[in-house]
Amino acid sequence: MATLHSRASARLMLSPAVLLLLAWMIIPLCLTVYFSFLRYNLLMPGEETFTGWTNYYFFITDPSFKDAIINTLTLLGGVLLITVVGGILFALLLDQPMWGQGIVRIMVIAPFFVMPTVSALVWKNMFMNPVNGVFAHIALALGLQPYDFLSQIPWASIIWIVSWQWLPFATLILLTALQSLDQEQLEAAEMDGASWLNRFWFIMLPHLSRAITVVVLIQTIFLLSVFAEILVTTNGGPGTATTNLTYLIYVQSLLQYDVGAGSAGGVIAIILANIVAIFLMRMIGKNLDA
Amino acid sequence: MARAISTKRKAINTVAAWSLGFLIFFPILWIAILSFKTEIDAIKGPLDVLSAIWTTESYSAVQERSDYLKHFTNSVIIALGSTLLGLIIAVPAAWAMAFVPARRTKDVLMWMLSTKMLPPVGVLIPIYLIFRDTGLLDTRIGLVLVLMLINLPIIIWMLYTYFREIPGEILEAARMDGASLGKEVLYILTPMAIPGMASTVLLNIILAWNEAFWTLNLTAAKAAPLTAFIASYSSPEGLFYAKLSAASIMAIAPILIMGWFSQKQLVRGLTFGAVK
Numbered sequence A: 001m002a003t004l005h006s007r008a009s010a011r012l013m014l015s016p017a018v019l020l021l022l023a024w025m026i027i028p029l030c031l032t033v034y035f036s037f038l039r040y041n042l043l044m045p046g047e048e049t050f051t052g053w054t055n056y057y058f059f060i061t062d063p064s065f066k067d068a069i070i071n072t073l074t075l076l077g078g079v080l081l082i083t084v085v086g087g088i089l090f091a092l093l094l095d096q097p098m099w100g101q102g103i104v105r106i107m108v109i110a111p112f113f114v115m116p117t118v119s120a121l122v123w124k125n126m127f128m129n130p131v132n133g134v135f136a137h138i139a140l141a142l143g144l145q146p147y148d149f150l151s152q153i154p155w156a157s158i159i160w161i162v163s164w165q166w167l168p169f170a171t172l173i174l175l176t177a178l179q180s181l182d183q184e185q186l187e188a189a190e191m192d193g194a195s196w197l198n199r200f201w202f203i204m205l206p207h208l209s210r211a212i213t214v215v216v217l218i219q220t221i222f223l224l225s226v227f228a229e230i231l232v233t234t235n236g237g238p239g240t241a242t243t244n245l246t247y248l249i250y251v252q253s254l255l256q257y258d259v260g261a262g263s264a265g266g267v268i269a270i271i272l273a274n275i276v277a278i279f280l281m282r283m284i285g286k287n288l289d290a
Numbered sequence B: 001m002a003r004a005i006s007t008k009r010k011a012i013n014t015v016a017a018w019s020l021g022f023l024i025f026f027p028i029l030w031i032a033i034l035s036f037k038t039e040i041d042a043i044k045g046p047l048d049v050l051s052a053i054w055t056t057e058s059y060s061a062v063q064e065r066s067d068y069l070k071h072f073t074n075s076v077i078i079a080l081g082s083t084l085l086g087l088i089i090a091v092p093a094a095w096a097m098a099f100v101p102a103r104r105t106k107d108v109l110m111w112m113l114s115t116k117m118l119p120p121v122g123v124l125i126p127i128y129l130i131f132r133d134t135g136l137l138d139t140r141i142g143l144v145l146v147l148m149l150i151n152l153p154i155i156i157w158m159l160y161t162y163f164r165e166i167p168g169e170i171l172e173a174a175r176m177d178g179a180s181l182g183k184e185v186l187y188i189l190t191p192m193a194i195p196g197m198a199s200t201v202l203l204n205i206i207l208a209w210n211e212a213f214w215t216l217n218l219t220a221a222k223a224a225p226l227t228a229f230i231a232s233y234s235s236p237e238g239l240f241y242a243k244l245s246a247a248s249i250m251a252i253a254p255i256l257i258m259g260w261f262s263q264k265q266l267v268r269g270l271t272f273g274a275v276k
Helices: A004-036 A054-061 A063-094 A101-113 A116-127 A134-141 A154-179 A183-191 A196-223 A228-233 A245-255 A259-289 B007-034 B046-051 B057-064 B067-099 B105-115 B120-134 B140-164 B168-176 B181-210 B226-231 B241-261 B263-270
Strands: none
Touching: A004 A259, A004 B067, A004 B105, A004 B120, A004 B140, A054 A063, A054 A259, A063 A101, A063 A154, A063 A196, A063 A245, A063 A259, A063 B007, A101 A154, A101 B007, A101 B241, A116 A134, A116 A154, A116 A228, A116 B007, A116 B226, A116 B241, A134 B046, A154 A196, A154 A228, A154 B007, A154 B263, A183 A196, A196 A259, A228 B226, A245 A259, A245 B120, A259 B105, A259 B120, B007 B046, B007 B241, B057 B067, B057 B241, B067 B105, B067 B140, B067 B181, B067 B226, B067 B241, B105 B140, B120 B140, B140 B181, B140 B263, B168 B181, B181 B241, B181 B263, B226 B241, B241 B263
């Protein structure tokens, strides 16, 4: 049993972490909300005035806002779909008996450790470049016209790059979960005549549901904030074709110095993340309790 | 009972898995190859690249741009500094929650997890302005602080799951024998917790090394780590394939190697202990 004394010291040990995280959350959050109601431009210091909801009106009615929201959500949906479906398939394959499984694992997990700026630039220059890229060389060798991925289908290209970074993560986690599945259960089902599809659908998939939830949750946290990949490949363009909410706020506040409108965007981003978070935490909570 | 798997089936699995692994790994392999070619050869077709001469000139060229070493040093200091600072704050917190659980411990843990949900862009402006006014902008200490804070929930969660596995009875026994709190931590807890702490450190270094939102937005020339150094190749230097490849390999190699060694722990850390 813990004594009163140890309870007190435990509270003391916990407090620095709690206070720091509290400060890290509350102070900037309050400031963002405060700035969002001000007319505040970094180029005109000292002229901040209260403007009510003007910044929100300005930010939401800006045509690029709609594009940014659509892009943010299509990136989230697209990458989640590719990585979860791909991850399940890859995990199923890697779980089979084979030679050199350790080496395959190492190759598959590698992209996850590559920093975002490197993977984006490598795909942009070495692969998708319409003159010198690997894809262009292959197209020419096959007698086809090289395709300029980043100007023809820019957002799909970025979804592809981000998926490449996250597919290893999904595969690794789903593989780990799959390996903890009781083999005898599978064999029993097989002896009872369950087809492969039935075994997958009724035994493996339910077993993986918790891991899938975790993959979706964690990737969502990171995918809503994709930034570096856009910065080094397309700078949000052409037009707003590759601008997501994170990038739009960055442009608004740090490139156009409009702190007020940028902060209004920040508040919207926080609300969006919270909607997704509540939804996901409920899902993960259900799964974790089970 | 393990079933006998036919050799043929195993061979098919092996070929399929290796092809897949190769495809996913190919971009990294490709820049590793390009980094050892001349600029003129590096932009040729894949087959011409492979047959071209090998050289290390790109590596010396990147090194000679004296700033590579500076950025590398910045990366090391930021990654190690934020990890160490995070550990100092997280170890007592995780210890307290694991060994003296209170009614609200689970809520505290969930709350810490929820702070990770705060999108960085939502607090970018205040942090940027605070840093500007306090002179922390473009300093290593500023980045150490921010990266420590964004990774703190992960460190605490990970340590918590490791500490939970240490049987509490051992600590009770020590306490009965009259061990003080300090001795308890030093002689009993530390040796048992070292493997878990090592994996936590490893994961945190990886995350801090690759972090590319705050490092790009809060640094300019002085404190920029490798993420920002590579971003400076986005144009037009990115067209120098061999140099970009060499710089990229030098930026990712340390973490790639560390990552390969910590795959298992990585799963646990990134899933907040939910998948082991």
